[in-house]
Amino acid sequence: MMAYRSRAVVAPKEHELDLLLRNAQARNRAERLSGLLIYDQGYYFQWLEGPADALGRVWASISRDPRHTDIQVLRQQDLPKRFFGAWDMRLARRKRGRLDTALSVLETPQDLLKRVRVQPSGLGQGAWDDIFADVVVPLLRTKHLTPHPMPLRSTSVWRAALDAPEELAGLLLAVDQIPTAGYINSLMDQGASLETLFQEVFEPAARVLGDLLDEDQRTDIEISLGLGRLQFEVRRLSASFEHPLYAIRPGHTVLIAPEPGESHGLGAAMASELFWRDGWDVSCEFPSSDAHLGQLLSDRWFDVLELSSSTAQARGQRLAAIGVTIRAAHAASLNPALMIIVDGRAFIERPHAYLDIGADAGCVTVVEAIPTAHRLLSGVTQPATASSSKERARERAARKLAAATASLRLFERQFRSTVF
Numbered sequence: 001m002m003a004y005r006s007r008a009v010v011a012p013k014e015h016e017l018d019l020l021l022r023n024a025q026a027r028n029r030a031e032r033l034s035g036l037l038i039y040d041q042g043y044y045f046q047w048l049e050g051p052a053d054a055l056g057r058v059w060a061s062i063s064r065d066p067r068h069t070d071i072q073v074l075r076q077q078d079l080p081k082r083f084f085g086a087w088d089m090r091l092a093r094r095k096r097g098r099l100d101t102a103l104s105v106l107e108t109p110q111d112l113l114k115r116v117r118v119q120p121s122g123l124g125q126g127a128w129d130d131i132f133a134d135v136v137v138p139l140l141r142t143k144h145l146t147p148h149p150m151p152l153r154s155t156s157v158w159r160a161a162l163d164a165p166e167e168l169a170g171l172l173l174a175v176d177q178i179p180t181a182g183y184i185n186s187l188m189d190q191g192a193s194l195e196t197l198f199q200e201v202f203e204p205a206a207r208v209l210g211d212l213l214d215e216d217q218r219t220d221i222e223i224s225l226g227l228g229r230l231q232f233e234v235r236r237l238s239a240s241f242e243h244p245l246y247a248i249r250p251g252h253t254v255l256i257a258p259e260p261g262e263s264h265g266l267g268a269a270m271a272s273e274l275f276w277r278d279g280w281d282v283s284c285e286f287p288s289s290d291a292h293l294g295q296l297l298s299d300r301w302f303d304v305l306e307l308s309s310s311t312a313q314a315r316g317q318r319l320a321a322i323g324v325t326i327r328a329a330h331a332a333s334l335n336p337a338l339m340i341i342v343d344g345r346a347f348i349e350r351p352h353a354y355l356d357i358g359a360d361a362g363c364v365t366v367v368e369a370i371p372t373a374h375r376l377l378s379g380v381t382q383p384a385t386a387s388s389s390k391e392r393a394r395e396r397a398a399r400k401l402a403a404a405t406a407s408l409r410l411f412e413r414q415f416r417s418t419v420f
Contacts (some may be wrong), residue, residue, distance in 0.1 A: 001083075003050040003075045007069040008042045021091045028088040031058055035084055035192075038092045044068055049082050082191045129167055143182065158191040165204035172226035182406065194237060194277070198270050199367045202230060203311055206266055207345060210312030227266050227312060234269045253281045254304040254373065255296060259322050260287045265309035267344055270366045275306070278370050290325050294332030299332045305374050308358070308366075309344030316346055322419060323357030329357075341369055405415040 012020065017039060028034060033050035046062075048055060063071060084090070164187070171180040187197060209226050212218040258264065258270045265286060272284040284299070287293035297305065307329075308316060309322065326340055340352050343363040354362030361372045 002055060002073065003045075003047045003074070004062075004073045005043060006072070007070040008039075009042065009066065011042050012039070012067075016290055017093070019093065021089065024089040027058065031055075032088050032351070033058060034082055034089070036087070036090050036092065040093055049084065055144050069266060075216050081189050086136070096134050096279060118235070139303065156186075158193065158196055159254060160187070160192070160196065160200035164201050164207050168205040169208035169212075170231075172209065173212075173222060177229055180233065184237070188237075194273070195367045197237070198274070199236075202234070202266070202270065203365055206230060206264075206311040210310070210314075210345065214313065223312065224263065226382060228263055231269045233265045233373045234266070234273055238273055252377075253298075253300075253302045253364055254283070254306055256282060256284045256294060256306045256308070257281045257287055257296075258308045259318065259325060260289050260293055261321070262309060262318075264310040264312055265308070267311045267366050268306075270311075271306050271308060271343070271369050271419045274366065274370055275373075280373075290328040292327050293334055295327055297333040297335075297338070299334075303335065303377060304341045305333075306336055306369055306373070307340060307342045309342065309346050311345055311366075314345045314349050316347065316350070319346060319350075319357055321354055322359075328356045339373070341372055341376070343369060401413065 006292075021037070022305060024037065028050075028122070029050075031050060031054035033048055033054055035046060035048040037047075038045040048058065127226055134239055168180070168183060171183055174180070184197070184201075188200065191202075207228060209218070209223045213220060213223045254275050256268050256275065258268045268286070272282055276282045283296075284291075285296055287296060307322065307325065309318065322342065328340075330336075330338060339360045341355070341361045341363060342359045342364050346366045347353055347362040350363065351364055354360075360376055363369050
């Protein structure tokens with residue numbers, strides 16, 4: 001790792017910081033680096049970590065960059081594990097501007113900015129520990145920074161080995177559960193983020209278990225036990241990965257539920273963790289029937305319903321039943337513009353099947369649910385065919401108008417019941 005501070009020759013404008021962040025993210029992804037960049041009042045502070053040769057190449061480029069001067073290396077040493085393994089680069093600064101990358105920006109506390117700008121005399125080990133270890137890391141980990149959902153990318157700093165899903169599936173079927181936790185911990189030590197664990201290891205391992213069941217190599221009880229263990233690991237990782245902040249952003253409510261009758265709840269467990277980390281107001285339920293799900297949707301306003309099918313098995317024969325569930329959910333929902341996202345193995349093999357059953361979006365991996373939900377709520381559509389584009393746009397506009405009317409009526413009822 002390497003940490004340094006420097007002074008900007010000319011204070012960058014908003015779009016220049018935006019370009020700087022984009023270039024740093026692309027460079028770090030290519031070099032398998034991760035880190036944090038702070039900018040305030042003409043000063044930069046950057047922490048970089050990754051393979052030594054890659055870090056050397058990037059540092060050579062940074063040190064020659066004519067846009068900054070007075071470069072001071074604060075610390076350079078080997079680390080046992082990454083601090084920012086889930087980030088190719090994050091930018092922190094005093095105020096967020098209206099940038100395309102605003103979702104990648106953090107707001108930095110004033111006391112942190114002051115201590116980064118004004119270094120104690122003598123840049124020794126004690127001074128650095130006082131600034132970073134005692135200020136930066138605790139602030140990141142104790143919720144004083146306000147996170148915003150970072151757009152997910154197809155590449156990440158850490159990538160799973162090709163045989164990782166099969167290896168994990170074998171451990172899940174073993175008698176002793178301890179090796180499973182140890183194996184997952186080893187992946188975390190290598191720099192795996194929660195998202196990459198879910199997408200590249202957990203979901204593929206669940207599909208391996210499903211294939212073993214379909215091929216009659218394992219019993220339904222054994223597979224259910226393995227998936228249950230995997231679901232337990234999802235909950236355990238919730239405490240293992242530090243969450244920057246859990247402040248709920250008003251207006252972001254999601255109901256996460258498996259398809260009624262679905263015995264596999266792994267997808268719902270992973271989705272709950274991801275939405276919670278993203279700052280949503282999350283309710284995770286396991287409805288026994290469409291009527292039960294409808295009651296949940298009629299009792300409380302939800303912006304999004306995330307409906308999970310099996311992560312392990314395709315269950316193509318259940319798609320029609322999911323379509324019935326979706327129609328019933330729309331009919332019962334307090335929110336006429338309820339957005340419904342479906343995920344599960346069935347939508348890996350048939351990516352556009354969500355269109356046939358009336359959902360607003362389908363995800364081939366649960367990790368896609370977060371950006372998909374933001375896209376739906378922002379009104380951006382990505383229809384499968386041009387012919388369905390106008391029809392779905394009109395339908396969504398009508399549902400939004402109905403939602404606004406319903407929201408106003410709901411507020412009026414609550415106001416009257418409170419005041420009178």
